[in-house]
Amino acid sequence: MSIQTIAQPCCPLCGGEGRVLHDHLRDRLYAAPGEWTLKRCTNPTCGLAWLDPAPAEISIGQLYESYFTHEGDADAPAWESRSPLFRAWVALGGIYRAVIRTMPIGQWRERAERMFLPADAQGKLLDVGCGDGAWLVRAKAAGWQVMGQETDAKAADYARRVRGVDVRVGKLHDLRLEADSFDAVTLQFASRHLEIIRAFKEIHRVLKPGGIFCHDDMLRPASRIVEVPYLAYLRFSVWFTAKLFGSSAESKMCVGYFADAIRHFYKPRELDELLTALGFAGIENRDFLTGVMSYHIARKPTV
Numbered sequence: 001m002s003i004q005t006i007a008q009p010c011c012p013l014c015g016g017e018g019r020v021l022h023d024h025l026r027d028r029l030y031a032a033p034g035e036w037t038l039k040r041c042t043n044p045t046c047g048l049a050w051l052d053p054a055p056a057e058i059s060i061g062q063l064y065e066s067y068f069t070h071e072g073d074a075d076a077p078a079w080e081s082r083s084p085l086f087r088a089w090v091a092l093g094g095i096y097r098a099v100i101r102t103m104p105i106g107q108w109r110e111r112a113e114r115m116f117l118p119a120d121a122q123g124k125l126l127d128v129g130c131g132d133g134a135w136l137v138r139a140k141a142a143g144w145q146v147m148g149q150e151t152d153a154k155a156a157d158y159a160r161r162v163r164g165v166d167v168r169v170g171k172l173h174d175l176r177l178e179a180d181s182f183d184a185v186t187l188q189f190a191s192r193h194l195e196i197i198r199a200f201k202e203i204h205r206v207l208k209p210g211g212i213f214c215h216d217d218m219l220r221p222a223s224r225i226v227e228v229p230y231l232a233y234l235r236f237s238v239w240f241t242a243k244l245f246g247s248s249a250e251s252k253m254c255v256g257y258f259a260d261a262i263r264h265f266y267k268p269r270e271l272d273e274l275l276t277a278l279g280f281a282g283i284e285n286r287d288f289l290t291g292v293m294s295y296h297i298a299r300k301p302t303v
């Protein structure tokens with residue numbers, strides 16, 4: 001089945017005109033089909049980048065065909081058949097994690113792994129763009145009543161079948177979830193895929209007053225001292241990987257794509273401002289390297 005697309009000539013955020021940033025883009029890493037054009041908004045106060053044409057919602061699943069959300073580890077070799085070296089490596093990883101857990105960075109990581117949700121919180125939790133449901137399983141084990149949302153039917157099917165969690169398929173605002181019904185909503189590594197403002201508004205609507213919204217993603221670092229070497233590192237790694245795997249000249253022209261996707265996304269403070277503008281309050285922000293990884297915890301006000 002071929003990928004269905006929709007024209008997106010103007011900026012989805014401000015309606016401004018688009019200028020081609022990269023064209024003839026192909027996915028060399030996960031082999032998602034199609035050739036794509038990334039445009040950038042010419043409005044100097046906006047600068048959003050987007051795909052024109054964009055994949056139609058119905059085709060998103062095809063683009064994730066060979067992504068981790070469809071695969072799981074069901075085919076992984078049995079532990080007994082692994083080499084002694086591999087087993088020693090895994091054991092060493094266990095010792096490393098046990099040591100790290102006693103240090104401040106380990107405690108930060110532990111809190112990040114539960115998305116900075118309070119350890120003793122309970123109630124209904126919705127994960128938007130839940131992929132294969134791995135986080136939902138951990139949240140369920142921590143005592144939450146979980147539900148996931150995905151547009152990718154295959155990932156949702158995997159989450160239901162293999163992980164045993166309830167996942168609804170469709171765009172968030174099309175699911176018509178009950179207003180004021182969730183104690184927590186989480187969104188990890190998926191907001192780039194969403195109509196972010198529309199999705200955040202819907203998250204606000206479905207949260208109970210006092211409910212928590214946790215967002216995490218790789219944002220644009222706030223500090224130039226971090227941003228410049230980080231983006232250079234991303235460009236270098238993509239270039240190096242392309243060279244190592246003998247990628248085509250055409251794909252080598254796209255080495256800036258990943259770095260550009262980061263550069264055109266929100267900085268932590270900009271995401272704060274967006275959340276505030278959409279009615280969230282009590283916003284807390286935890287950053288690693290000023291936004292290379294960034295967590296936002298926001299609340300729906302009680303009145």
Ligand SMILES: C[S@@+](CC[C@H](N)C(=O)[O-])C[C@H]1O[C@@H](n2cnc3c(N)ncnc32)[C@H](O)[C@@H]1O
Nearest residue numbers: 069129130131150151152155188189190193194
């Ligand atoms: C990078 S994956 C992250 C998956 C998961 N949240 C995780 O952290 O493992 C992005 C996910 O967003 C999903 N996605 C794309 N468009 C979406 C939409 N409009 N609404 C919800 N999820 C969407 C994709 O299907 C994919 O599973």
Ligand SMILES: [Zn+2]
Nearest residue numbers: 011014041046
């Ligand atoms: Zn714009």
